[in-house]
Amino acid sequence: MSIALDESKVIGEQKRSYVRDMFARIAPRYDLLNSLLSLRIHHYWRNVAAREANLQQGDTALDVCTGTADLAVRLARDVGTSGTVIGVDFCEPMLRLGWSKARKRSGQRQITLVLGDALQLPFASGSFQAVTVAFGIRNVVDIRKAFAEMWRVLKPGGRVVCLEFSRPRRQPFRAIYHFYFHRLLPGIGGLFSHRDAYTYLPTSVQYFPEREQLAHIMREVGFTAVTWRELTMGIVCIHSGVKP
Numbered sequence: 329m330s331i332a333l334d335e336s337k338v339i340g341e342q343k344r345s346y347v348r349d350m351f352a353r354i355a356p357r358y359d360l361l362n363s364l365l366s367l368r369i370h371h372y373w374r375n376v377a378a379r380e381a382n383l384q385q386g387d388t389a390l391d392v393c394t395g396t397a398d399l400a401v402r403l404a405r406d407v408g409t410s411g412t413v414i415g416v417d418f419c420e421p422m423l424r425l426g427w428s429k430a431r432k433r434s435g436q437r438q439i440t441l442v443l444g445d446a447l448q449l450p451f452a453s454g455s456f457q458a459v460t461v462a463f464g465i466r467n468v469v470d471i472r473k474a475f476a477e478m479w480r481v482l483k484p485g486g487r488v489v490c491l492e493f494s495r496p497r498r499q500p501f502r503a504i505y506h507f508y509f510h511r512l513l514p515g516i517g518g519l520f521s522h523r524d525a526y527t528y529l530p531t532s533v534q535y536f537p538e539r540e541q542l543a544h545i546m547r548e549v550g551f552t553a554v555t556w557r558e559l560t561m562g563i564v565c566i567h568s569g570v571k572p
């Protein structure tokens with residue numbers, strides 16, 4: 329039996345297990361639903377996020393909560409064959425799909441995917457020129473700790489880039505999108521995958537910090553030059569910052 333998570337009441341280990349089990353269940357249809365529900369716009373969002381990371385050939389990058397490795401594969405283009413991209417995620421079924429995706433892309437042997445937790449990254453301090461996280465930070469139990477871990481593993485001068493769903497602010501788009509996201513999306517998700525997961529999605533976005541609050545958390549952790557930009561009328565936001 330699957331139950332929907334009440335984000336307002338569930339914290340800590342209960343949320344962690346719920347999230348990991350949920351992604352394990354939806355993994356086989358995850359990429360399909362991403363393309364269907366976003367009308368393939370998610371590729372554009374990831375492209376913009378990759379550009380924000382400002383990677384150069386030969387760099388080493390980390391993609392946290394990498395899932396099926398779409399962003400890791402995209403970053404690999406920027407670091408080239410002399411660079412390295414590591415993706416980390418705590419859900420093995422998602423990573424397995426990422427592994428075969430990365431393998432299929434010829435010339436992208438520089439991608440390594442690792443099973444691990446965003447709150448305890450299995451990497452030495454000061455290892456990466458850039459750390460990215462796409463649609464992952466919303467799912468972690470402790471956002472501040474996750475950013476602190478990203479800060480730790482970055483080299484001085486390195487960039488963090490966070491792509492995440494947001495809440496559009498301008499009417500009438502806000503109301504139209506709210507109807508789609510909260511009423512239609514769970515139904516479409518249920519047709520192709522597990523409805524509870526696609527009920528969790530809008531609920532988790534609803535309880536996620538506002539753009540300004542997220543930027544504040546990043547600054548508190550120690551990032552400087554923290555900025556954000558909205559894409560697609562505020563459906564998603566990309567926050568970035570620098571480790572001084």
Ligand SMILES: C[S@@+](CC[C@H](N)C(=O)[O-])C[C@H]1O[C@@H](n2cnc3c(N)ncnc32)[C@H](O)[C@@H]1O
Nearest residue numbers: 351393394395417418419445446462463464467
């Ligand atoms: C919505 S998916 C995003 C996947 C991918 N980044 C993308 O853009 O499609 C969220 C991912 O975060 C992972 N995740 C959530 N909490 C995590 C944690 N504490 N440590 C590692 N991975 C985590 C989940 O397993 C899942 O694969």
